[in-house]
Each structure stands twice: as structure tokens, then as C-alpha cells.
Amino acid sequence: MTATIVSEPLAATLAGLYERAEEQRSSASGPPRVQLPADATAQHRADLMSDRYMPISPDTGTLLYTMIRAARPEVVVEFGTSYGISGLYIAAALRDNGIGHLYTTELSSKKVTAATRNFEQAGVADVVTILPGDARETLASVTESIGIVLLDGWKEMYLPVLALIEPNLRSGATIVADNTTRADVAPYLDYVRDPGNGYMSMSMGARGHDAVEISCRL
Numbered sequence: 001m002t003a004t005i006v007s008e009p010l011a012a013t014l015a016g017l018y019e020r021a022e023e024q025r026s027s028a029s030g031p032p033r034v035q036l037p038a039d040a041t042a043q044h045r046a047d048l049m050s051d052r053y054m055p056i057s058p059d060t061g062t063l064l065y066t067m068i069r070a071a072r073p074e075v076v077v078e079f080g081t082s083y084g085i086s087g088l089y090i091a092a093a094l095r096d097n098g099i100g101h102l103y104t105t106e107l108s109s110k111k112v113t114a115a116t117r118n119f120e121q122a123g124v125a126d127v128v129t130i131l132p133g134d135a136r137e138t139l140a141s142v143t144e145s146i147g148i149v150l151l152d153g154w155k156e157m158y159l160p161v162l163a164l165i166e167p168n169l170r171s172g173a174t175i176v177a178d179n180t181t182r183a184d185v186a187p188y189l190d191y192v193r194d195p196g197n198g199y200m201s202m203s204m205g206a207r208g209h210d211a212v213e214i215s216c217r218l
């Protein structure tokens with residue numbers, strides 16, 4: 001069997017998206033760095049950043065693909081779709097498992113449209129549902145038992161999003177939280193690292209000085 005992650009059309013879609021993300025990151029002529037007002041709402045920030053890819057690293061994508069192949073979850077939840085790069089790793093693993101569905105949520109309507117197109121182009125739209133809107137509301141509609149979670153939206157919302165989906169995490173569910181060296185992730189890290197809250201949790205180095213937190217629901 002040839003894995004979806006290294007087969008067309010998904011591999012070319014993923015490579016094209018990473019290329020554009022990298023061009024944007026490194027190009028002086030790319031969109032100007034966004035100055036966010038201190039009181040900007042989550043929606044306002046999402047709209048101001050609607051051109052920004054901000055993807056997980058390829059290593060984190062490979063980690064997710066591998067975890068999903070091993071755990072064979074029926075439901076995967078993602079907080080922060082953006083242009084669908086992380087979603088493509090997840091959807092490829094679900095396709096190769098022959099079981100499971102991804103629910104991913106995004107505040108920016110421009111990104112919802114773009115990610116929908118990218119999942120279609122990659123041939124995995126049937127295993128993905130994009131929930132447009134604020135994760136703190138949209139993820140209430142996911143009532144099935146959740147096996148794997150990727151947290152990659154605005155960082156200070158990791159804990160409230162976890163609180164919303166926590167009752168639906170199955171025993172052994174694994175949560176991958178990206179960009180955990182950011183100061184606003186601290187309340188989330190304090191929570192999942194406190195054994196009294198029912199997780200085993202560890203940090204793994206990722207891309208430069210960044211890290212991901214991997215937490216297992218006990």
C-alpha cells in the first residue's frame with residue numbers, strides 16, 4: 001500500500017501550501033506584519049491574520065500522522081484549521097486507516113473557503129468537516145468520543161477549548177498542543193501537567209526553540 005501522505009494529489013497539495021507558507025514567512029515583500037490592537041477580539045485577530053498560514057512544522061505533521069495511524073481514532077478534533085496544512089496530515093492518516101473523521105474549526109471565513117478547496121484538491125474532503133466559527137462554541141457540536149486532538153488556535157484559548165471537549169475525551173485520548181513555549185500557553189501547561197487533573201503530559205522540542213506538549217487522558 002502506498003500511503004496517502006506521500007501520494008498524489010495530497011503530497012503535491014501539501015508541498016504547494018508549505019512552499020507558499022515559507023515564501024510568506026521569508027519574503028520581505030509579503031504581507032506586512034500585523035499590528036494587533038491590545039483589545040482585539042479573537043474574530044478581529046483571525047480576520048487581520050487571514051492571509052497568514054502559520055502551519056505546524058513538517059515534523060509535527062509526521063508525528064500526528066504516525067499517532068493517528070497507531071491509535072486508529074474514530075474522531076479527531078482540531079482547533080485552528082488555517083489553510084489546512086495540519087488537517088492534510090490528519091486526513092491522510094484517517095484515509096490510510098480506512099476509519100475516522102476530522103472535525104476542524106476556524107474563525108476566518110476566508111480560511112474556511114481556502115481550506116475547503118485544499119481538502120477537495122487533496123482528495124480527502126470526505127473525511128473532514130470544517131466547523132466555521134469560534135471553537136469555544138463550534139466544538140460543542142462534537143458529541144462523539146474523541147481519540148486525538150490538535151490544539152493550534154489562539155494560544156490563551158487552549159485551556160477553555162480543552163475544558164469544552166474534555167467530557168468527550170476517551171480514556172487514552174491524546175492531545176497535541178503546538179507552540180507551547182508561548183507565555184499564554186502557561187495556564188494550559190499547568191493544568192495538563194497536574195496529575196490531579198487526569199493527564200500524563202510531556203514536552204517535546206520542535207522547530208528551533210518551540211515545543212509541542214503531548215498529553216494522554218488517563
Ligand SMILES: C[S@@+](CC[C@H](N)C(=O)[O-])C[C@H]1O[C@@H](n2cnc3c(N)ncnc32)[C@H](O)[C@@H]1O
Pocket residue numbers: 042045046047053054055056079080081082083084085086087105106107108111133134135136152153154157
Ligand atoms: C496557527 S494557525 C493554525 C495552523 C494550522 N493548524 C496548520 O498547521 O495549518 C491558528 C488558526 O486558528 C484560528 N483560530 C484562532 N482562534 C480561534 C477560535 N477561537 N476558533 C476557531 N479558530 C480560531 C486562527 O484564525 C488561525 O487561522
